[in-house]
Each structure stands twice: as C-alpha cells, then as structure tokens.
Amino acid sequence: MFHDQVIEPDPDALVAFLDEHLRDGRMVVQVVAECEVVYHGRAASVADAGDYVVMVKSDGSLQVHGYKGVKPVNWQPQTDDVWVGIEDGQAVLLAERRSPEEMVRIVFLETALAQALHLREGSGFVLMGSEAEMQRALASAPELIEPGLAVLDRELPTDVGGIDLFGRGADGSLVVVELKRAKATQEAVHQLGRYVTRVRELTGEPVRGVLAAPTISKPALAALARHQLVFCEVTALPEPEAAFAQPGLFDGA
Amino acid sequence: MFHDQVIEPDPDALVAFLDEHLRDGRMVVQVVAECEVVYHGRAASVADAGDYVVMVKSDGSLQVHGYKGVKPVNWQPQTDDVWVGIEDGQAVLLAERRSPEEMVRIVFLETALAQALHLREGSGFVLMGSEAEMQRALASAPELIEPGLAVLDRELPTDVGGIDLFGRGADGSLVVVELKRAKATQEAVHQLGRYVTRVRELTGEPVRGVLAAPTISKPALAALARHQLVFCEVTALPEPEAAFAQPGLFDGA
C-alpha cells in the first residue's frame, strides 16, 4: 500500500522520484511542497507561492489541496499526459488534457515530501438515498404521493425535459411529479411548471403538478401556490437510523 | 511544512498520533490505510474494506480518496467534531457535523502511514474567466452583444430569478441577456424564455432575449429558434494565451 517516499528531495531527486512512479499507472503520487500553480483551460488561474498537497492518482487525475476545504485549489480530471522536468533549477510538473484542452503547471519551490502509494480498489460501495432510489420507491408505492395515483411512466421524455414520474390520479386527471432528494427550490417549481404546461398543451387534458421532496424553501412554496401546484413531503432515506452514534466509545475532544 | 509521521502504526499508536495532531487546529492530517467507511446524513453509504487516503484538513473538513477520480469516495465539509478511539481493537475515526446532521465513521483495518502537515496559507490566488467577469466586461462593452445596446441593469431581480444583463436595444425594445461562461444548454434557454415572458407581462413593451455564451448545444439552439430568441457568441477568456505550453523542456512520458 505504502510504497516509497523521499523527504526534502532536491529538484533532481524529486523529478527522478516522480518520473519513476508516475510512469507506473497503478500509483497514487503525492507531493507536499511550497509551490506555484498555474491553470489554463475552461478558465485560468494563478496561485502564488503557498503550501499544498499535490496528488496525482493512477488515472491521471490531479488535485492540489490547500489547508482547508473539500475542494482542491486546482485540479484536473483524468489527464492525458503528465510530464515532469527541471526548469530554471526547479522541479516542474505539467499535466495536460485534451477535450477540453487544458493544463495545470506546478513549480515546486521547496519540497517537504514526495510519496508513492499503491491503493488497491475497494471491494464494495453502496449509496442509499439517491433520487433514483426515491423514484423506484415511489413508483412502487405511489400512494405515498396521493391516494389512488397510478404511475404510467418514469423519466418520461418531453421536448422541455424528462418528467420524473407521470401518472393518472383517482380523479382521472393526469399527474406530473417532479422529484427532489433534497430541499426543493424555485428552480424545481419552474421545472414542474414547464412540464405541466407542456403536457396540458400536448394532451388537452386536465393536468395536476406535484413537487415531491423532503422539504421546500419558503419562496418555492409561495411560487408553487401561485402556479396552483402542490407540495408533497417524501423523504429520501427511509429511516433516521440512529444506529451509528455511540457516545462513550470515543475520547472526547 | 512536513511535521510528523508514523509508519505502519498499531491501532494504539495511530490513535495517539491522530489525537495529538487533530487537536492542533493548524494541521492537515493524512492516513493511508485499508479501511471501511460508513456515512450517514443527507444520504447514507457503506464502503467495504479498501485502500484509501483519509485527509482531515485544519478546518475540520474530511475527505476519503480512492485510487482514481477528483471526487473523494466519502467526504464531509467543515465538521464540528472529530473523535478517535479504539473499538474492538481497531482504530476508529468519527467526524460529525450539525446542520445538516451527519457523520462519517472510518474503521482503520491496516494502517500504512499517518502524517501531520502544517500547510501555510497561500499568498494569492486569482481566477480569470468567471461569469462575473464576463458580466463586467459585457456591461462595459455591450456592443459585443449587439450594436447600440444600452445596459440598464445587472443581476436585475425578478420574481422568476435574476436577469444577468438588462438593457435597451437600438430599436427601442427591451433586451434580456442570459449569460453562460460555458456551453449553453436547454436549461439556459428555458431560463431566458422565462425572463422574457415575465418582462413582457410586467412592461407590456416589446422584449427581445439574447443568450450569450461561448458555444451552444445543438438542441439548445433549436429551442432558442422555437422561442424566437437569439444566440450571441462571447468568450469567457479574452485570449487563448499559448504562453504556457513549452514543448521540449520536459521529458516525454
């Protein structure tokens, strides 16, 4: 898993280390260093000298992390080429990508540490509470939306977008359901309104619109009312499941 | 910058190491280990045993990286509490967050490496090519959108959303401009259509709609035409600036 490491390498040693391990397509390579980072592609950015953790994963994706935040300061999804070399006596890493054409260039000013890791692929990963899961659950139990609702379609495509759930109510009218796994915003209301209008135009039948989500923002609820649409509370995760919190087992901070 | 590390620590040593350095609010702490990760909050997930790099930054944010991809397998923005301890003879890390209420729990099965880094804040960061920048540029040079256009407002709020640029054309009609820094999609067309309709309702005047973006998808262009709206090509970055690509300076892969 942990493979190789050099501490405070000089530029030549760093380049040699990177060159060796970046060629090996199974390695995740990290460099902890004071560096400058330049990006040019979809946008462009310059980061002046600062301390960062540079991580190049085995798929060629690259990220430059600062001292805070989940998001890297700079990054690049799966690159096509990563080159290293010496320029003006300093180690430089250049990552390039076609489609879109972009590049990240890192100058290592002072390197604290470089390491190569071999991370074996995880054996399994399951995510619960996605919108897709909600959609399946509601398709099998449409009474959670309204009594007597019969689901006719899921992801029904129209020229203004895909309708999450499409059905017919107990009153005989068509029902368009827009689903959100998190709090619904005005944008979701606009989406729903667009679908309802279009289905009315296409069918000439009475159409009702339902926004199904765990919660809804106050402005969105007001907008719903204006458009004579309905909110329906549905949760993405079935149970709160308080099974994990185990106070007393951990040392308090 | 590089502060401290332990190689292949046993659970007790790992917990002692983490406990010491996580308390220090300036440290970025990394653990390279085979581990299991459970998340529960906005959604829920379980990752079976696999090799990961766990990074806890000095703001309490946490991310668990696998061997590929920019996105972590698991993560948590700025947590409120990080606890470590021993459970069933194994080192466990629990990161919790209020608002939203969620937690990530990591069981370290076999630890290759743990280290603490002190990353000083970078001195400067500049990003070019944001939509805000485009907006400023076009507000000062509205002829890039159409000759004779006079800009009346930026980010003009309406009850259906904020209009990026609002002005009056040489023909006397009102002009609504929707701006995208990247390729425009159908969603942008819907947004623009909504604004145009609303402004027509509110003013009773003739209103034209312009979608300004570097490119537009084919379906979006068709939708624009149906709604009698116009596309205008504007680039987010002023120049391609081929100043960075320096072939020949780097060792080929």
Added chain:
DNA sequence: ACATGAATATTGGAT
C-alpha cells in the same frame, strides 16, 4: 463525441 441531469454536490454572496 455530445447532451442531459444528479450530486452527501461545495462554495460564496445576498437577504
């Protein structure tokens, strides 16, 4: 390759 839409989106700004 292109287009679409979800995401534990994250993050910053405005109210």
Added chain:
DNA sequence: ATCCAATTTTCATGT
C-alpha cells in the same frame, strides 16, 4: 440562518 446561483463543477448515463 435561509436562499439562490455559479462552478475549471465532476460524474454517470444515454444517444
């Protein structure tokens, strides 16, 4: 605290 909109969004999926 809430809400909204941008993002180098990334990523999976479908065509």
